[in-house]
Amino acid sequence: MFVDRRKELGVLEGVLKSLMRGEKLNIAVIGPRRIGKTELLLKFKEIHEGKTGCIIPYLNVQRTGSVESFKFAYLRELLYEAAKKKGVNVERSRLVDWDGLLVLGAKLGVEEEVAAVKRGSVGELFELQEEILKKLDLKAIFILDEFQDTVRFSNFLEIMRSTVEKQRAIAYVISGSAVRMMEEILSPEKPFFGQFRRLYLGGLPKEDSIELAKAMLGDVKASNAALELIHRLTGGNPFYISAVCRRLAEEGFERAGSRKVYTAFLTELLSESGDIYSHLDYVFNESLSRAYKGAVHREILLILAREEGLTLSEISKRLGKPSGEISNYMKFLLRTDLITKENNRYYFTDKLMRFWLAKTYLGITELELRREKLLKELVAELEEKYLKAKTELGKAAEFMVREELGKRFGVKFEPYRRGDVEFDGVAFGGKTYVLEIKWRNRPVGAKDVERFARKARAEFREPVMVMFSRSGFTEKAQKVAERLGVVLVEDKML
Numbered sequence: 001m002f003v004d005r006r007k008e009l010g011v012l013e014g015v016l017k018s019l020m021r022g023e024k025l026n027i028a029v030i031g032p033r034r035i036g037k038t039e040l041l042l043k044f045k046e047i048h049e050g051k052t053g054c055i056i057p058y059l060n061v062q063r064t065g066s067v068e069s070f071k072f073a074y075l076r077e078l079l080y081e082a083a084k085k086k087g088v089n090v091e092r093s094r095l096v097d098w099d100g101l102l103v104l105g106a107k108l109g110v111e112e113e114v115a116a117v118k119r120g121s122v123g124e125l126f127e128l129q130e131e132i133l134k135k136l137d138l139k140a141i142f143i144l145d146e147f148q149d150t151v152r153f154s155n156f157l158e159i160m161r162s163t164v165e166k167q168r169a170i171a172y173v174i175s176g177s178a179v180r181m182m183e184e185i186l187s188p189e190k191p192f193f194g195q196f197r198r199l200y201l202g203g204l205p206k207e208d209s210i211e212l213a214k215a216m217l218g219d220v221k222a223s224n225a226a227l228e229l230i231h232r233l234t235g236g237n238p239f240y241i242s243a244v245c246r247r248l249a250e251e252g253f254e255r256a257g258s259r260k261v262y263t264a265f266l267t268e269l270l271s272e273s274g275d276i277y278s279h280l281d282y283v284f285n286e287s288l289s290r291a292y293k294g295a296v297h298r299e300i301l302l303i304l305a306r307e308e309g310l311t312l313s314e315i316s317k318r319l320g321k322p323s324g325e326i327s328n329y330m331k332f333l334l335r336t337d338l339i340t341k342e343n344n345r346y347y348f349t350d351k352l353m354r355f356w357l358a359k360t361y362l363g364i365t366e367l368e369l370r371r372e373k374l375l376k377e378l379v380a381e382l383e384e385k386y387l388k389a390k391t392e393l394g395k396a397a398e399f400m401v402r403e404e405l406g407k408r409f410g411v412k413f414e415p416y417r418r419g420d421v422e423f424d425g426v427a428f429g430g431k432t433y434v435l436e437i438k439w440r441n442r443p444v445g446a447k448d449v450e451r452f453a454r455k456a457r458a459e460f461r462e463p464v465m466v467m468f469s470r471s472g473f474t475e476k477a478q479k480v481a482e483r484l485g486v487v488l489v490e491d492k493m494l
Contacts, residue, residue, distance in 0.1 A: 004208065005036070005040055005201075005204075005208075008029075008040055008199060008201065009040070009043065009044060009047070011027065011197075011199050012027065012040075012041075012044040012173065012199075013044070013048070015027055015141055015171050015173060016048055016052065016054060016141060018171070019054060019139050019141060019170075019171045020052055020053075020054065020139065022168070024167070024168070024171055025171060025197065026164070026171055026172045026173070026174075026195055026196045026197065027172075027173045027174075027196060027197050027198075027199055028147075028173075028174050028175070028176070028182060028186060028196040028197070028198050028199065029041065029173065029174070029175040029176075029199045029201055030175070030176055030179055030182045030183070030198055030199070030200050030201065031175075031177065031179070031200060031201030031202065032177055032179060032337070032350070033177040033279070033283060034237065034238075034239035034240075034279055035177075035201050035202065035203070035237060035238070035239070036201060036204075036238045036239075037145070037175045037177065037201055038060075038145055038175070039238075040201065041058065041143050041145060041173065041175060042058065044056070044143075044173075045058055045143065049081070050085070053085075053137065053138055053139060054138065054139045054140060054141060055078075055081040055082055055084075055085050055138055055139075055140045055141075056081065056140070056141050056142075056143065057074075057077035057078050057080070057081045057140060057142050057143065058077065058143040058145065059073055059074055059077050059142070059143070059144055059145065060145040060146055061144055061145065061146050061147055061149040061150055062145070062146040062149050064149075066153075067121075067122050067153045067154075067156070070122065070150075070153065071117065071121075071122050071125050072098065072101070074125060074142075075101060075114065075117055075125060075129075076095050076101060077142075078129060078132065078140065078142070079095075079101060079104050079105065079108065079110075079114070079132075080092060080095060080104075081140075082108060082132070082133075082136050082138060083104060083107070083108060085136075085138060086108065086136060088104075088107050088108060090104055090107075098118050101114055101118075102114055102115060102118070108132075108136060109135060109136075110131075110132045110135055110136070113128045113131055113132050113135075114132075116128055121159075122153070122156065122159055122160075123159045123162070123163070126159070126160055126163040126164070126167075127163055129170065130163075130167050130168070130169050130170065133169040133170060134169060138169070139169045139170065140169065140170045140171075141170070141171050141172070141173060142170060142171075142172050142173070143172075143173045143174075143175070144172060144173070144174045144175070145174075145175050146175065146176060146177065147174035147175060147176045147182070147185070148176040148177075148178040148181040148182050148185065151181065151185070157185065157190065157191045157192060158191050160191075161191035161192055161195065164192075164195060165195065172196075174196065178337060179337050180334065180335050180336070180337050181335065183415060183417060184335075184417070186198065186414075186415075187416075187417045187418070188416060188417070188418050189418060194414075197412075198399065198414065198415065199399065200398065200399040202236070203234070203235040203236025203237050203238075204231075204236035204237075204238060204241075205236065206228065206231045206236070208236070209227075209230065209231035209234070209236045209238075209241055210227045210228070210230075210231060212238055212241050212242070212245075213227050213230045213231070213241055213244075213245050214227070216241065216242050216245030216246060216249070217245045217248060217249055217256070218249055219249075219254075220245075220248055220249050220253050220254065220255070220256050221254065221255045221256070222248075222255070222256040222257075222261075223255075223256070223257055223258075225257070225258055226256050226257050226258050226260070226261045229258050229261045229262070230244055230245070230261055230265075233261070233262075233265045233382075234265075235352075239275075239276075239279065240268075240276055240352075242275075243268045243274065243275040243276050244261065244264050244265050244268055244276075246275070247264040247267060247268050247274075248260060248261070248264045251264070259375075262375065262379050263375060266375065266378055266379070266382075269352065269355070269356055270356065270359050270360060270378075276352075276356075277356070277360070280352070280353055280356045280357075281360075283353070284301075284338070284353065284357065287336035287337065287338050288336070293329060296319070296321075296329055297329055297332065297333060299319065300315060300319070300326070300329060300330070300333065301333070301338065301339070301357060302357065302358075303315060303318050303319070304339065304346055304347070304348060304354070305348070305354050305355075305357040305358040306358055308346075308347050308348060308354060309345045309346070309347055310345060310346055311344055311345055311346075312326060312327060312330060312344070312346075315330070315346070330346065337349055338350075338353065355381075355382060359378070398424060398437055398439075401424075401437055401468055402414075402415075402424070402425045402435065402437075405425070405435060405466060405468065405489065406425075406427065408489075409427070409433060409464075409466070411427035411429060411433050412427055413425030413426065413427045413433065413435050414426060414427070416434075418459070421455070421459055423435065423436065423455075423456070423459075424436055424437040425437070425466075426460075431462075431463070431464050432460045432461075432462075432463045432464065433463065433464045433466060434456040434459075434460060434463045434464070434465050434466065435466045435467075435468065436452045436456075436465075436466070436467045436468070437468045438467070438468065438469045438470065438471075439470050440469070440470065440471055442471055443469065443471050443472045443473050443474045443477070444467070444469040444471070444472070444473045444474070444477055445473075445474050445476065445477050446474065446476040446477045446479075446480040448467075448477065449467060449473075449477045449480045449481050449484065449486055449488075450480055450484070452465065452467055452486065453465055453484040453485075453486055464487070465484070465485065465486045465487065466486070466487045466489060467481065467486050467487070467488055467489065468489045468490075468491075469488070469489075469490055469491070470490075470491045471491070472490045472491075473488050473490070
């Protein structure tokens, strides 16, 4: 079920308006699995296809097994959408092989280009699609979902990049659920750096979460406290909200208060019959599927599930292995989106994943979750140890902070990563602007300001240094910032 994401739809609409004005704007939509990326992209396609001289093909890259199958599927979607726009009768069920595409190409008057793509490489595909669109007097916004899967194709990014910047009739909206992989694809040392504006998709705001919950609950009457609790427990994740509400509706309740919400949520999260359980189980095992030392990686994650915020040396001691060996394991885990690193300590990216992992290995059954005592214990631990532990800034909110500060300084901040060096935002131009974002429940101290300034100056020559804090800065931090030339911005100033 799609819930109105007005701001995100507005950003995507800007791609269409820019293209129709003869300008290029490419967007990368990034967010974890089940956060609603595909629903957003398909809603954008539904709203705007047929309204202008622009077609909006959609392709899930994950469903293509090779470069050849990608090439065929990509051209099929392009021609199918073009045929609909031109009023050419075509049945999708007939477009199952190259013969079908050649027949459709003949009807559209682009049979030579289709034949050339069939014979050629993926490079010819990206070059000739522009010729096809020119012949048909069309423009296109091509949506490539789960784009991170293109890394399976040899030299794909370099080949695509060589044609993307030259094209005028086509813009791209790419999306990916492997957040770190997508950020690597768009990082400074990679071909697509600077080619895509990033749009991070996070959980729904409280008002939209409640709207979705009410729709999913149907005849079940939920108190305001229960609806707000659903939002807080799920973090606004539409998939989680839907799962909890379905569970409540299936129980046959006429009314749902906070206790029933807790029970439904924990059942969804910790019992094998739960949709949230199945989702987290898939993400966990899929993330580790490429690990060359899967058992060790699992053991590390179990350690962090029980005791988060450990350093490399602390993890090494608990495993009884040298730090150098564990360092390699941690580098792999950081690429999976399961964990993150802050101030040389390791944390779970998703706090619910941490809670799920710690508890599912205890073998809690659905029947046991009905016991009042256990329920109270789990609720207390969930609230005190896991939900309150989430102090880091989500990617969606980080995006909004970058946008607001970008407007203030007249620049465009983008996340920056080069090797082990990362910044929340960097903008290049006449000057280099470097941004650090702190999302904590306590004021930022002097040492944080000094560390940021030292790191920024080591990476860039005479940068403009900007530091944002949700909870303000200590008096000593303000004095250090003034001495080092760091611009301080508090949440209330935005």
